[in-house]
Amino acid sequence: xxxxxxxxxxxxxxxxxxxxxxxxxxxxxxxxxxxxxxxxxxxxxxxxxxxxxxxxxxxxxxxxxxxxxxxxxxxxxxxxxxxxxxxxxxxxxxxxxxxxxxxxxxxxxxxxxxxxxxxxxxxxxxxxxxxxxxxxxxxxxxxxxxxxxxxxxxxxxxxxxxxxxxxxxxxxxxxxxxxxxxxxxxxxxxxxxxxxxxxxxxxxxxxxxxxxxxxxxxxxxxxxxxxxxxxxxxxxxxxxxxxxxxxxxxxxxxxxxxxxxxxxxxxxxxxxxxxxxxxxxxxxxxxxxxxxxxxxxxxxxxxxxxxxxxxxxxxxxxxxxxxxxxxxxxxxxxxxxxxxxxxxxxxxxxxxxxxxxxxxxxxxxxxxxx
Amino acid sequence: xxxxxxxxxxxxxxxxxxxxxxxxxxxxxxxxxxxxxxxxxxxxxxxxxxxxxxxxxxxxxxxxxxxxxxxxxxxxxxxxxxxxxxxxxxxxxxxxxxxxxxxxxxxxxxxxxxxxxxxxxxxxxxxxxxxxxxxxxxxxxxxxxxxxxxxxxxxxxxxxxxxxxxxxxxxxxxxxxxxxxxxxxxxxxxxxxxxxxxxxxxxxxxxxxxxxxxxxxxxxxxxx
Numbered sequence: 001x002x003x004x005x006x007x008x009x010x011x012x013x014x015x016x017x018x019x020x021x022x023x024x025x026x027x028x029x030x031x032x033x034x035x036x037x038x039x040x041x042x043x044x045x046x047x048x049x050x051x052x053x054x055x056x057x058x059x060x061x062x063x064x065x066x067x068x069x070x071x072x073x074x075x076x077x078x079x080x081x082x083x084x085x086x087x088x089x090x091x092x093x094x095x096x097x098x099x100x101x102x103x104x105x106x107x108x109x110x111x112x113x114x115x116x117x118x119x120x121x122x123x124x125x126x127x128x129x130x131x132x133x134x135x136x137x138x139x140x141x142x143x144x145x146x147x148x149x150x151x152x153x154x155x156x157x158x159x160x161x162x163x164x165x166x167x168x169x170x171x172x173x174x175x176x177x178x179x180x181x182x183x184x185x186x187x188x189x190x191x192x193x194x195x196x197x198x199x200x201x202x203x204x205x206x207x208x209x210x211x212x213x214x215x216x217x218x219x220x221x222x223x224x225x226x227x228x229x230x231x232x233x234x235x236x237x238x239x240x241x242x243x244x245x246x247x248x249x250x251x252x253x254x255x256x257x258x259x260x261x262x263x264x265x266x267x268x269x270x271x272x273x274x275x276x277x278x279x280x281x282x283x284x285x286x287x288x289x290x291x292x293x294x295x296x297x298x299x300x301x302x303x304x305x306x307x308x309x310x311x312x313x314x315x316x317x318x319x320x321x322x323x324x325x326x327x328x329x330x331x332x333x334x335x336x337x338x339x340x341x342x343x344x345x346x347x348x349x350x351x352x353x354x355x356x357x358x359x360x361x362x363x364x365x366x367x368x369x370x
Numbered sequence: 371x372x373x374x375x376x377x378x379x380x381x382x383x384x385x386x387x388x389x390x391x392x393x394x395x396x397x398x399x400x401x402x403x404x405x406x407x408x409x410x411x412x413x414x415x416x417x418x419x420x421x422x423x424x425x426x427x428x429x430x431x432x433x434x435x436x437x438x439x440x441x442x443x444x445x446x447x448x449x450x451x452x453x454x455x456x457x458x459x460x461x462x463x464x465x466x467x468x469x470x471x472x473x474x475x476x477x478x479x480x481x482x483x484x485x486x487x488x489x490x491x492x493x494x495x496x497x498x499x500x501x502x503x504x505x506x507x508x509x510x511x512x513x514x515x516x517x518x519x520x521x522x523x524x525x526x527x528x529x530x531x532x533x534x535x536x537x538x539x540x541x542x543x544x545x546x547x548x549x550x551x552x553x554x555x556x557x558x559x560x561x562x563x564x565x566x567x568x569x570x571x572x573x574x575x576x577x578x579x580x581x582x583x584x585x586x587x588x589x590x591x592x593x594x
Contacts, residue, residue, distance in 0.1 A: 214522055217522075217524060218522065218524075218543060222540060222541075304418065304419075308418050310409065310414075336539075336544060336547060336548045336551065337538070337539075337548075338537055338538070338539060338548055338552075339537055339538050340538060343548050343551050343552050344410065344551070346552060346555070347551070347552060347554070347555030347556075347558075348555075350555050350556065350558075350559045351555060351558055351559060351562070353559075354559045354562050354563055355562065358562065358563070358566050361470070361566070361570075365570070
């Protein structure tokens, strides 16, 4: 009996003492907070709020109000990029809504940060990004095809050098910057130039760039770096939307890694684009979307890769369709233009004019002789 | 058939004819390789770098032939092809254009040979002055733009960046490519016109044989 009473007494002590001790660690109340002005003890109101059930943006927002507020406008939360692309493309063409399965990627703070403890103690590892971005960018970056099902031709050179997603993608890009974007192309602000033109040092490695290379001089300002420096990307051919809607299963006919196409991006620069060939109830829709493949290589593609293959520069000649993504993105116009008029049209016009003139002249001669 | 008031004379020297046919043949090589390089009419070169090399080396011969011809003209035929005769050529062209639209009479063929002085009173149809100088200017333009593109002479085409932007073209490099491509069409137009003109003015045979039956005219008549 005495023994039991002792155990009970110890338990009661533990019940009161341990939380008080922990509070002492997290919320000390003795003395004053020194250091730069603005530092203070955690206010009592906040302490009362920290009764975290799940790391949702509502819960996390109790302390990280600004981040949570921005997060609700970010693409990670809204998925507006996917929704808008679907609406403009297959959605409009077939008159269907985006299948629910496509929106299961919807994230909360916990999706990346885990629970309350891990969120405050651990950096988000790259595997977490890859886990969701398993269709293209994430898995391709580490050298694999969609779903990590097989190895791709090469991983991204930045991955090989030990860089993780968050070394390039900023806090604002991931958590939102307070603006509501309808496309990932507009929300993602990081550019190769940010490091490679400034010589920034990342993880003790200095980013380099040779401005004197002929290709760099010729293409300066006209091409995105990854138009030439991207290794490959995955394109799925014929996504069966009806199967996805009815059976909630993904069904595609083929998947390529050897196709490479270029279009003119929303900012006027030439960029790679992938094809979205979607079928639904015997109808098809073809969309093209500008894209930054995460398979960057140090060695660029040679001139002939683009300049000797019309299908690379002008994919519309191979597979007609529409350019999706932000407005102003378009196919590369076939042929050069002067004041908006195609040079070849001017040329053909000149030739046609002189040929008609000569025919009329011959006609008059023949008529005159008769 | 020789008529009474005609005389057979040497119209084109051997040197001039060699220059002419060199230009003619190299032009066709440039045209064919150029069409394939530029993918005009969707033509595709089986080996683009080979076509590019042929285009480049042929253009050297083409350009050289033009300069030899220019030298010959300056030395021997300047009085017919002189730059100061360009307004005369334009005047003739406008008159012929008006006649073409039946707004005026045709101008009489001014060509003639003076057997007393053993020289031409007038050797060419005045529009030939325009054609020759347009050809020459085009050859220069095609040469500058082509070589700048081929050797990536950015100090040349970058100087035209502002001109390019005024024409809603990305930059000087693109402008040069456009000029080179458009120049090909203009060249084609002039060649077609030239080809037609040499037939209707009956001078094609003389470019092979060098000799032609010319109308007899005397300097005094021409001066009157």
